Amino acid sequence: MKLFKTMLLAGAATALAAPALAQDGGGVSDDAVKIGMLLDMSGPYSALDGQGSVVAVQMAIDEMGGEIDGKTIELMTADHQNKADIGSNLARQWSDQNNIDLILGGANSGVGIALQEVTSEKNIAYINNGAATAALTNENCAPETGLHWTYDTDALANGTAVAMVKEGNDSWYFITADYAFGHKLEENAMEAVKANGGTVTGNVRAPFPTQDFSSFLLQAQGSGAKVIGLANAGTDTQNSVKQAQEFGIVQGGQKVASLLLFLTDVEALGLDAAQGLTLTTGFYWDQDDKAREWSAKFEEKHGAKPTMVQAGMYSSALNYLKAVKETGTDEAKAVVAKLKEMPIEDAFSRNGRVREDGLMVHDMFLAQVKTPDESEGKWDYYNIVRTIPGDDAFRSLEDGSCAAVKG
Amino acid sequence: MAFFDIPLPVFMGQLLIGLINGAFYAVLSLGLALIFGLLNIVNFAHGALYMVGAFVAFLLLDIAGIGYWPALLLAPVIVGLFGIVIERLLLRPLAELDHLYGLLLTFGLALLLEGAFRHFYGVSGERYAIPDALQGVFNLGFMFLPVYRAWVIVASLIVCIATWLLIEKTRLGATMRAAVENADLVRAFGVNVPLLVTVTYGFGVALAAFAGVLAAPIYSVNPLMGSNIIIVVFAIVVIGGLGSIKGAIVSGFLLGVCEGLTRVFWPEASNIVIFVVMAIVLIVRPAGLFGKAA
Numbered sequence: 001m002k003l004f005k006t007m008l009l010a011g012a013a014t015a016l017a018a019p020a021l022a023q024d025g026g027g028v029s030d031d032a033v034k035i036g037m038l039l040d041m042s043g044p045y046s047a048l049d050g051q052g053s054v055v056a057v058q059m060a061i062d063e064m065g066g067e068i069d070g071k072t073i074e075l076m077t078a079d080h081q082n083k084a085d086i087g088s089n090l091a092r093q094w095s096d097q098n099n100i101d102l103i104l105g106g107a108n109s110g111v112g113i114a115l116q117e118v119t120s121e122k123n124i125a126y127i128n129n130g131a132a133t134a135a136l137t138n139e140n141c142a143p144e145t146g147l148h149w150t151y152d153t154d155a156l157a158n159g160t161a162v163a164m165v166k167e168g169n170d171s172w173y174f175i176t177a178d179y180a181f182g183h184k185l186e187e188n189a190m191e192a193v194k195a196n197g198g199t200v201t202g203n204v205r206a207p208f209p210t211q212d213f214s215s216f217l218l219q220a221q222g223s224g225a226k227v228i229g230l231a232n233a234g235t236d237t238q239n240s241v242k243q244a245q246e247f248g249i250v251q252g253g254q255k256v257a258s259l260l261l262f263l264t265d266v267e268a269l270g271l272d273a274a275q276g277l278t279l280t281t282g283f284y285w286d287q288d289d290k291a292r293e294w295s296a297k298f299e300e301k302h303g304a305k306p307t308m309v310q311a312g313m314y315s316s317a318l319n320y321l322k323a324v325k326e327t328g329t330d331e332a333k334a335v336v337a338k339l340k341e342m343p344i345e346d347a348f349s350r351n352g353r354v355r356e357d358g359l360m361v362h363d364m365f366l367a368q369v370k371t372p373d374e375s376e377g378k379w380d381y382y383n384i385v386r387t388i389p390g391d392d393a394f395r396s397l398e399d400g401s402c403a404a405v406k407g
Numbered sequence: 408m409a410f411f412d413i414p415l416p417v418f419m420g421q422l423l424i425g426l427i428n429g430a431f432y433a434v435l436s437l438g439l440a441l442i443f444g445l446l447n448i449v450n451f452a453h454g455a456l457y458m459v460g461a462f463v464a465f466l467l468l469d470i471a472g473i474g475y476w477p478a479l480l481l482a483p484v485i486v487g488l489f490g491i492v493i494e495r496l497l498l499r500p501l502a503e504l505d506h507l508y509g510l511l512l513t514f515g516l517a518l519l520l521e522g523a524f525r526h527f528y529g530v531s532g533e534r535y536a537i538p539d540a541l542q543g544v545f546n547l548g549f550m551f552l553p554v555y556r557a558w559v560i561v562a563s564l565i566v567c568i569a570t571w572l573l574i575e576k577t578r579l580g581a582t583m584r585a586a587v588e589n590a591d592l593v594r595a596f597g598v599n600v601p602l603l604v605t606v607t608y609g610f611g612v613a614l615a616a617f618a619g620v621l622a623a624p625i626y627s628v629n630p631l632m633g634s635n636i637i638i639v640v641f642a643i644v645v646i647g648g649l650g651s652i653k654g655a656i657v658s659g660f661l662l663g664v665c666e667g668l669t670r671v672f673w674p675e676a677s678n679i680v681i682f683v684v685m686a687i688v689l690i691v692r693p694a695g696l697f698g699k700a701a
Contacts (some may be wrong), residue, residue, distance in 0.1 A: 043530065043631070044530070048531075050530075178675050204674045207674075211632070211636070212424075215421055215424050215671065215677075216670065218417065218550060219417065221550075222416070222417045235530070235532065235627070238531075238532065242625075242627070246537075246544075246625070248544045252551070268534065269534075
């Protein structure tokens with residue numbers, strides 16, 4: 001009898017709770033919008049991403065007043081240490097224990113892809129800003145929950161590689177970081193080189209991270225290619241550019257193309273070593289007034305100008321929060337759907353929109369690193385050569401391979 | 408002429424580059440071997456102290472305007488003194504305990520040092536220019552050899568040979584070797600063994616700092632530069648035979664070359680080849696190439 005009563009009570013409780021649960025799906029869960037950032041906080045990508053990205057996202061939260069219609073915005077951060085397993089474990093933990101609403105993923109494509117899987121399984125909104133691999137909106141796409149914001153390997157190849165081939169630098173040798181990011185960047189750049197009439201003489205895969213690139217550079221030198229394409233990032237890029245100069249590669253008549261170069265890399269290399277490098281970037285602090293104004297505020301807080309990843313983090317967090325405000329919910333699919341309707345225009349993005357496959361298409365910039373004479377001081381590093389309209393910069397939806405969109 | 412499908416010039420170039428990397432390995436593993444030999448401590452802080460050496464050179468230039476050449480002497484002295492303080496204050500109380508305690512302490516120390524430099528300087532690295540006298544390249548016909556890299560080989564060879572001579576051919580070295588064999592007996596002869604131990608630790612640490620200064624102009628001066636190299640150096644010491652001076656030097660250069668060649672034949676495997684060699688050596692000769700069987 002007692003058991004029967006208990007069951008009856010339990011049944012009644014469930015019946016009462018059910019409408020509440022259903023309602024919860026339409027509002028903000030736990031009365032808080034919870035954002036978690038998974039970044040490289042201490043490794044080779046932490047200068048271009050790391051703490052600066054946290055500062056940028058905090059700026060977006062402050063801009064929204066720290067709350068959305070009375071629901072507080074909470075921010076958590078963790079170091080993924082460039083390990084996919086650590087990243088996905090943290091994401092699972094945040095999902096199970098903290099009921100996280102948005103995960104902002106930073107640099108490292110391996111981790112980026114792993115997070116895409118976890119977030120789509122757990123129905124968490126996911127925006128990646130630092131990982132370069134175009135796989136995030138192609139073979140590994142999850143367009144209902146996962147967005148890719150700042151740049152991708154396609155845009156880098158379509159910018160830097162195409163521009164250089166058109167200048168007559170038509171034979172390439174690649175030095176590639178041996179993991180998901182490097183492979184994808186190499187693949188995209190090879191396609192771009194060949195599509196524009198160039199040839200690829202060879203490639204070498206360097207372990208990530210590597211301190212000494214001299215062996216690889218010597219092999220590239222021996223290949224006789226006109227251009228040595230560096231499909232790497234962060235400290236790997238710095239070391240390879242610096243050592244290319246040391247080994248007289250540029251004096252020998254070969255060009256170095258750093259396919260992914262961040263502002264912090266140029267700062268670490270110095271203009272003497274970096275001058276003349278062609279690069280593609282999603283953002284430059286000095287691109288226009290809006291960018292300058294925001295970057296000045298960022299510099300006050302962080303002590304350095306923002307990289308494109310950090311600016312992209314700000315932009316994605318800000319637009320996510322706006323979408324939450326407009327929809328009145330933090331349910332992942334509803335917010336992501338809203339983001340796809342909104343024009344994306346802020347300090348970071350020009351002519352931006354989120355495409356069906358989750359890619360944030362926006363204008364990119366082809367830039368060249370200034371010579372020491374041209375530069376007027378610290379952080380004055382790029383000449384913007386031209387603006388690449390979003391549709392030219394990124395791979396078109398038709399050429400993409402996102403199964404969920406293609407059906 | 409070609410060697411395994413690799414043109415000879417490229418092959419020669421790779422050999423030379425292997426030697427350059429080997430030079431760093433040799434100086435670092437030499438310091439480790441010395442410390443292990445006399446103190447029986449696996450000095451996990453060695454990589455961090457190598458990094459500190461590079462930073463001291465950077466700071467000397469940045470703050471005091473002291474250039475590369477004085478720094479090459481000053482940085483090892485400063486870091487060596489720091490090492491002596493570590494030995495006296497931290498390692499001495501652990502001398503009678505299990506080796507593990509020394510290992511843990513030095514590991515903690517490495518994390519502390521790295522964390523501190525990361526806090527103040529970030530990870531993107533600081534620039535340190537190649538000194539004017541060593542700018543430029545030699546054209547060897549088969550490759551361009553940067554003058555500075557050639558200097559790295561020469562400088563490390565000099566330091567390695569001098570250290571080896573000191574240990575093997577001088578009275579001080581003989582006393583040190585005796586203390587390794589039987590510290591109590593040496594003490595009975597009136598030798599101040601604790602002082603000897605302190606000086607040895609300081610010297611080993613100074614060698615790490617010297618390698619750090621050598622590395623500063625090639626790599627960016629970076630708080631993580633030590634942790635990137637230290638595990639490899641440990642493997643090299645094990646391959647050479649724990650505590651063997653000659654073993655540390657020879658296997659340092661040898662494995663640098665081995666790694667360099669792997670970068671041509673199978674680049675993806677170049678960061679594990681040293682550990683594969685270590686595993687094989689441990690199976691075939693557990694005491695290492697130059698170690699005495701226990």
